[in-house]
Amino acid sequence: MTEILLRELAPQVLGALVRRYGHFDTAEDAVQEALLAAALRWPEEGVPDNPRGWLVTVASRRLTDLLRAEQARRRREDTVARWRVPEPVRSGDDTLVLLFMCCHPSLPPASQIALTLRAVGGLTTQEIARAFLVPVPAMTRRITRAKQRIKESGVPFGLPPAAERGARLRAVLHVLYLIFNEGYASTSGPRLLRDELSAEAIRLARLLHRLVPDDPEVAGLLALMLLTDARRPARTSADGALIPMAEQDRGRWDAALIAEGVALVSAALPRGPTGPYQLQAAIAAVHDEAPSAAETDWPQIVALYEVLLRISDTPVVRLNHAVAVGMASGPRAGLALLDDLADERISGDHRTFAVRAHLLEMAGEREAARESYEEAARRAGSLPQQRYLNARAARLA
Structure with a gap:
C-alpha cells in the first residue's frame, strides 16, 4: 500500500519542488531521497496525515542541503540559506505541468518521452529502454542528457501557452501511451499487471482531455486506454497466470468502461483529422463489442490496421x-x-x-x-x- 501511495505522490512532489525552486535534476534527487525515507519510516511510524506535505517538506530540506553543497559562491550560499520551507503545502497537483515541462521543445522527442516516463511515470531506466527497444546504457545517457538540458534551458514551471501546446502534445500522448502499456502488460518482473501505472496513465489522460477537450487524438488515447483496461479483470487467473483474449470470460469485462470508450472514439472520429490513437481505439472497440472471440469482425480490424499503416x-x-x-x-x-x-x-x-x-x-x-x-x-x-x-x-x- 505504501509503495502505491509513494508512486502516486512522487510526480506531485517533484512538481511542487520544481515549481518553487527550479533545479529539475537536483530536485529529482531530493525527491528520491524523501521517497526512500518514507519507505523506511512509514511502515513503522504510520503514514502521516498529510503524506504529500511530509514528502515535500523532507525533499525541500534535502534540496536545500544539495544546493548548498553544490554552490561555490557565497551569494548562492546566502540565497539558499534564506529559503523557508512553505507550510502548509498547497494541495494542488502539478503533475500535468511537470508532464508538459518534460516535453519541452528544447528536448528531442525521444528524450521528452524518456524523461517523462522517468519523472512522471516512475518507470525504471530498464523498463523505459525496453519500451524504446534500445540498450539500457543508451537510455541512461539519454535521460541524463535530458535532465541537463532542462536545467540549462531555464524553462519556467507552468503550462505552456495554448499556441505552444500542440508542439508538445504528441510527445505527451506518446508518454501516456507507454506508461499505460507498461501497466497493462509489464515488460519485466513477477506481475503481468501493474495497476498503479495504468491507473495513473488514465488519470493523466483524463486531466489532459479536460484541458484540451476538442483534440480528437487526446480523446482517442483516453478511449483506447479505457477500452483496453476494460478487459483487465479477465486477463489473469486467480494465480496471476495470463489468459489470452480469445479465452477470456467476456462477462467480466467492464461494460461501463467499454461504453465510455466507445462514446469517446465515436465522437472523436468524425471531427478529424484521424490519428493513430483514434484508429487503435476503433480497433479496440471492435474487439470489445464482439459477443465472442469467434464473432470478432476480423476483416474490419484488417481494414482499420491498413488505414493505421498509412499514417x-x-x-x-x-x-x-x-x-x-x-x-x-x-x-x-x-x-x-x-x-x-x-x-x-x-x-x-x-x-x-x-x-x-x-x-x-x-x-x-x-x-x-x-x-x-x-x-x-x-x-x-x-x-x-x-x-x-x-x-x-x-x-x-
Missing part, C-alpha cells in the same frame, strides 16, 4: 496487422506478412516469435510452433508471459 507505419503496427490478416484470411497470409517484417527493432522481440508461433500452430505446424513458443518464452521479460508461452509450447510437445 503510422511502425514495426509493432505491422506485427499486429499480420495477426489480423492471419485471423481474417488464414495463417499462411499472416506468416507471409511476418516474413516481410525484417525491422531490427522488433525482429528479436518476444512478441514476434509469439505471433509466429500462434500462426504456425493455426497452420498445423506443431513442431515449428513449439520451437517459436519456446524462443518467445526465452526472450520475454515478464514471468507470467514466460509461463504462458512455455505452457503453449509444452502443449505441443
Whole structure:
C-alpha cells in the first residue's frame, strides 16, 4: 500500500519542488531521497496525515542541503540559506505541468518521452529502454542528457501557452501511451499487471482531455486506454497466470468502461483529422463489442490496421496487422506478412516469435510452433508471459 501511495505522490512532489525552486535534476534527487525515507519510516511510524506535505517538506530540506553543497559562491550560499520551507503545502497537483515541462521543445522527442516516463511515470531506466527497444546504457545517457538540458534551458514551471501546446502534445500522448502499456502488460518482473501505472496513465489522460477537450487524438488515447483496461479483470487467473483474449470470460469485462470508450472514439472520429490513437481505439472497440472471440469482425480490424499503416507505419503496427490478416484470411497470409517484417527493432522481440508461433500452430505446424513458443518464452521479460508461452509450447510437445 505504501509503495502505491509513494508512486502516486512522487510526480506531485517533484512538481511542487520544481515549481518553487527550479533545479529539475537536483530536485529529482531530493525527491528520491524523501521517497526512500518514507519507505523506511512509514511502515513503522504510520503514514502521516498529510503524506504529500511530509514528502515535500523532507525533499525541500534535502534540496536545500544539495544546493548548498553544490554552490561555490557565497551569494548562492546566502540565497539558499534564506529559503523557508512553505507550510502548509498547497494541495494542488502539478503533475500535468511537470508532464508538459518534460516535453519541452528544447528536448528531442525521444528524450521528452524518456524523461517523462522517468519523472512522471516512475518507470525504471530498464523498463523505459525496453519500451524504446534500445540498450539500457543508451537510455541512461539519454535521460541524463535530458535532465541537463532542462536545467540549462531555464524553462519556467507552468503550462505552456495554448499556441505552444500542440508542439508538445504528441510527445505527451506518446508518454501516456507507454506508461499505460507498461501497466497493462509489464515488460519485466513477477506481475503481468501493474495497476498503479495504468491507473495513473488514465488519470493523466483524463486531466489532459479536460484541458484540451476538442483534440480528437487526446480523446482517442483516453478511449483506447479505457477500452483496453476494460478487459483487465479477465486477463489473469486467480494465480496471476495470463489468459489470452480469445479465452477470456467476456462477462467480466467492464461494460461501463467499454461504453465510455466507445462514446469517446465515436465522437472523436468524425471531427478529424484521424490519428493513430483514434484508429487503435476503433480497433479496440471492435474487439470489445464482439459477443465472442469467434464473432470478432476480423476483416474490419484488417481494414482499420491498413488505414493505421498509412499514417503510422511502425514495426509493432505491422506485427499486429499480420495477426489480423492471419485471423481474417488464414495463417499462411499472416506468416507471409511476418516474413516481410525484417525491422531490427522488433525482429528479436518476444512478441514476434509469439505471433509466429500462434500462426504456425493455426497452420498445423506443431513442431515449428513449439520451437517459436519456446524462443518467445526465452526472450520475454515478464514471468507470467514466460509461463504462458512455455505452457503453449509444452502443449505441443
